[in-house]
Amino acid sequence: MPKMGESISEATIINWLKNVGDPVDAEETILEVATDKVDSDVPSPVSGVITEIRFGKDDVVKVGEVLALIDADGNVAGKKITIGKTEEVKQAAKPLPNDTKKEEVKLQARSNPDAFLSPLIISIAQKENLSLEEVQSIPGSGADGRIQKSDVFNYLKNRKYPLKSTPQNAAPSTLYPAPKINYVEGKDRIVEMDRMRRMIADHMVYSKQTSPHVTSYIEVDVTNLVGWRNKNKDVFAEKHNQKLTFTPIFVDAVAKAIVDYPMINVSVDGKNIIVHSDINIGMATALPNGNLIVPVVKNANEKNLPELAATVNHLAESSRNNELKPDEVQGSTFTISNVGTFGSLMGTPIINQPEVAILALGIIKKRPEVITTEKGDEIAIRSMMYLSLSFDHRVVDGFLGGSFLRKVGDYLEQFDINTAI
Template identity: 35%
Template sequence: MLARNISRAGQSLLKSRLPTTSFPISNVCKISSFSIQNSIRYASTKVKVPDMAESITEGTLASFNKEVGDFINQDELLATIETDKIDVEVNAPVSGTIKTLLVEPDSTVEVGQEIAEIEEGGEAPAKEESKEEKPKEDKSKEDKSKEEPKEEKKPEQPKEEKKPEPKKEEPSKPKKEDKPKPKKEETKKESSSSPSFTNFSRNEERVKMNRMRLRIAERLKESQNTAASLTTFNEVDMSNLMDMRKLYKDEFLEKTGIKLGFMGAFSKAACLAAKDIPAVNASIENNDTLVFRDYTDISIAVATPKGLVTPIVRNAESRSILGIEEEIAALGKKARDGKLTLEDMTGGTFTISNGGVFGSLYGTPIINMPQTAVLGLHGVKQRPVTVNGQIVSRPMMYLALTYDHRVLDGREAVTFLKTIKELIEDPRKMLLLE
């Protein structure tokens, strides 16, 4: 088409500027059309770190899910960023081919920073698979054709067997090989000469702490340095609560698909006890102001592969025991799947940590700042106790309440824990106090 549009005057100019050698105008047109096609480039889009939360401005780029040259669909996962609380997923804003990755894994990135560039357009890899299948067949044919001449060259091998004679004339090579051997022995001796106390492995491995682990360490140390922590203990007879659980767990499982545990009952007992001791649910603000609340947002400690997280059951005081259990089960699943959001963990007025599920018998939990108290639950064990003058075996659990003595007095803390004990030992009371 370009050749038809070129005028005669243009052709004469081209002829005058071209070398004396014959060069057809049609070839010039082909070159120009080829350069025009190659000059077309797709628009590129920069991928930036998304806004995460007001309190989070940076994170660590954990990994890229794609490499340079890979095709990525719109909204497909491109990278994962670790923050102090959760993992943030970065999805592709457009479909196209990844042109460059601007950041290396394990590096710190800030909100709004460019981490990759995507060239829009291109084809999905599904279309390329059909193209790649054809050369595989050709390669198989080529391999067969290559195998045939190799078989024909076999009779020529005896001619090559005459050549090992000059190789025997090189005695210097084995001598040189003998020299490095003592060096290797020397290195072994050096390692063995280092102080060794056992015949077992004493290797060490150093792994960089992820952001969540670092943040947990900072907050725990901040809690120890800030709060006037004190722990009070009690023990609770779990007989009645366990009997109630046996009666209704199958019915609850059929209706909701969730196993009935102990966390719902303890959460409800803590909410009712906090009505009598409101300071348990309070916090210090600006070092000189106490904030009292008429609601209870309970942080439930959940263990994940990356560390301990505390999703929140909001308005637990307004929920039933079964309603709290349903919410705890939903939050626990989100935590294990890595789907927790910042909203799931922001806030919290009181924390319950159940170390008993891991076999803990006794322990002192650390306050989750800026909260005032944390309740620690432990394992249920059959122990001999005295009931009405008789020594009997009962399922017993130790309770631990760590509290900030700046907010909560000892009398109030002991009363709070004693109220929880009474409500758990007779769960029917919780229906009367709602």
């Protein structure tokens, strides 16, 4: 299992693209793996024939462990060929009995979306009759406190009695039944959510249940910004070999506003507020398959416009081609979502946990506006757009949220048309 980032200690096998006995070329993809944030391909380091596969689909494998053996001579005659290291590999891939599915759902409904409970941990917990609270009480030795298989076994070895299941902050039960879905056989069709869509759904529900969302709106006049960009985009591309979109300009404005209001760049940990020193801006990006991913511009406040443009273009291109590295989708402290890309006037975005705010940028539209000039009030054609900020009202009040949003708008409205390229 190759190293896929500084904070990545393990990955889950999604699919083997090759079988035992198949020939492979060097750098040819032989399996797909997934971390918490992104899927990746694992290439073969040599040319040869696969003689052994040690892990199966859905197995969680630590970085550095041997996934498979490849005979570089390409000769499998007389060699022992095996698939899987133990019967447990096959057992882990089997579907769960019906009577354990409810427990699986409970285990996956973890209190921290970043505290990933791998399929292996869930399987062990179900086999040992561990409750969700008991599993979450186990100190994790993995990256960012993630619970490893060895942590669970060490806990079970010293376990004297099970913890009582006492859910905290549980949502009150409701007597309202789930509405019936009308399904017409042969006319309607059922589409199963893929893995990424399930993760997005869980993350969105968790965010709404965790943070009391409040959304504020302002309208900004970006006429000068649009004029400068249209005038200089060709020169910029020729000089820096980078396409100049509005996104790096938006990222720059947000990063500057965060410097002015650092308490918007925080996370909540129980009763503590973690103030992040780094300003890492996530960009909500739609993938060709309709799913959503959030690549991250690291240390955005330390980059000039050409550097931001290069980073944004790289992340956008990598997203479209499914080539993002795990490190490129982790560590965001604030997120922006350009809903104007789809023609939306404005949006009410859901906070990307564990952040406390997210900014949506609407479409830029020309329309007549009343402006004040030296001659007095006049009607002129201006480029206008809406900004909307959703924030976590536990730690961000109206004053901070409104002030930060207004500051972002000021940076966009007061864009210096003499900015060097």
